[in-house]
Amino acid sequence: MKRLALRLLFVVALPALLVAAWWLVSADSTEVYWPPLRTILTTFPDVWTGERLRADVLPSVLRLLAGYAAAAVVGVALGTVIGSYRRVRAVCEPVLEFLRAVPPPVLVPVIMLFAGIGDTMKIAVIASGCVWPVLLNTVEGVRAVDPVMAETARSYGITGVARLRNVVLRSASPQIFAGLRQALSIGIILMVISEMFAASNGLGFTIVQFQRGFAIPDMWTGILVLGLLGFALSVVFHLVERRVLAWYHGLRTASRRSS
Amino acid sequence: MGRSMLDVRGLKKVYEGSGRRVEAVRNLTFTVDAGELVCLVGPSGCGKTTLLKCVAGLLTPTSGEVLLEGRPVSGPPPGMAVVFQEYGRSLFPWMRVGENVELPLRQKPLSKARRRELVADALDSVGLADAAGAYPWQLSGGMQQRVAIARALAYEPDVLLMDEPFAAVDAQTRADLEDLVRGLWRERGITILFVTHDIDEAVYLGERVLVLSASPTVVQEQLTIDLPEERDQLRTRVAPRFAELRTRVYEQVQAAKRGVTAPRL
16 A cells, blocks of 8 residues: 555656646746646636537547557558568568658648548548558567477467467567557657648647637647647557556566576 | 387488588488387487477478378378477467467367367376466476476377477476376377487486487487386486496497497497
8 A cells, every 4th residue: 555655656746746847937927828837727628628529639539549540450460461471571671661761741741632631631641650660560570489489389280370360469469569659659649740731620720720829828728638648548558558468578577587 | 019100211401501501410210119208319419409390390301201100291290299498488478378288279170178178187197287377487497398298298199209398497397307208108108209418318218219420410329228117216217227228328429429339238
């Protein structure tokens, strides 16, 4: 109980300190662009009503999830194929390096040309940015399957789909999750950027609207919402990862103890 | 002599790569009868693992052939199970012990009930009946190797191949595991080909010991181990006959290292 309280204190201490510092420093601010935190917080409930959450936050989150899921499926599938065959890898690697080096935001105008300015464009932008870390990490994870495990599987006739499901993907899962984690932060960035170009709703769109209308405290509340959203998604991700990779964390703790 | 289970004829394996040509196994011929426990012993680096992988169908020999019950082996046959030395890398860490033992069975046309039965029975015979729910990395090295043995047993192989399975465990665990293998062999009547670099282990376990030469490998000598069926870590190892046999094998291994044939006993 005491340890739990102490841990909670560690977790909360720094954020509390930063918020307090922001509060104090901005308290007497008369600067238009740097309103006092108190003003921002009192504006918050007025701006982020249930109606606005439904009209702006929900579409953003849905587009993010759709793009992210598409990227995860495509990244893992392609990564498994590329990682499994040396020849495919040799052919694909230069192209992958090039595509990865293109910053995803510059794709927005291009994708707009053939996907329009609707949800499809935004989902495509998010997916096109998120797919690379997933793909490249899956390739590495699939390549790194332990040769003894691979031979064990072969000697017991574990081949095809059973091998893919029980051996290859499970063995690569720590790497795949590392890719998914990177992809999540890229996805949030692209979610906002795609809404700044051409949109009629969404978080990014709303924040830009507030800024253009000189509703500065409202703009700040939007930034807070984005931060909170990112934090919440990362907590959910962490919970899922803890569950799926429980064996991996246990294995690592066990091998640290024995060495 | 009983029915021959495993026939290795003129086996040769040459590795070729980046301009280098390494002849790991030159010409190996031997048979293992059904229900026999044969130990292969040889100096380190003599191609024991290469040989075993060829027998298991994991490597394709350059020439020669391996026959399992008269049928040539061209890939891992369903009637064979392998226990590797690296237990930590051979068990899947993302599966619990029971799932590890069950996974190979799911490739066979068996009912769920039958699979459960085989898993429970195999874990029971290695003394790990209550470890089914643990992860392999929660167990000690010796216990992990027991799980690997259970996995092989549940697969119900005609031939069990063991590649230096106890090289990485401590001496006491090793003695226990040797008795376990001997006991399982007598109980279940499976054919076992056991590869080791440990001469005492080969003599203690085997009904027959094949001494391999240094690389490129041939069979240097075959010895029948005429010790009583009932073996015991304490008494068997101090028996005069045990000492004679181990000396004989030792001489042959030494001779193999020098590349000559020692005089016959």
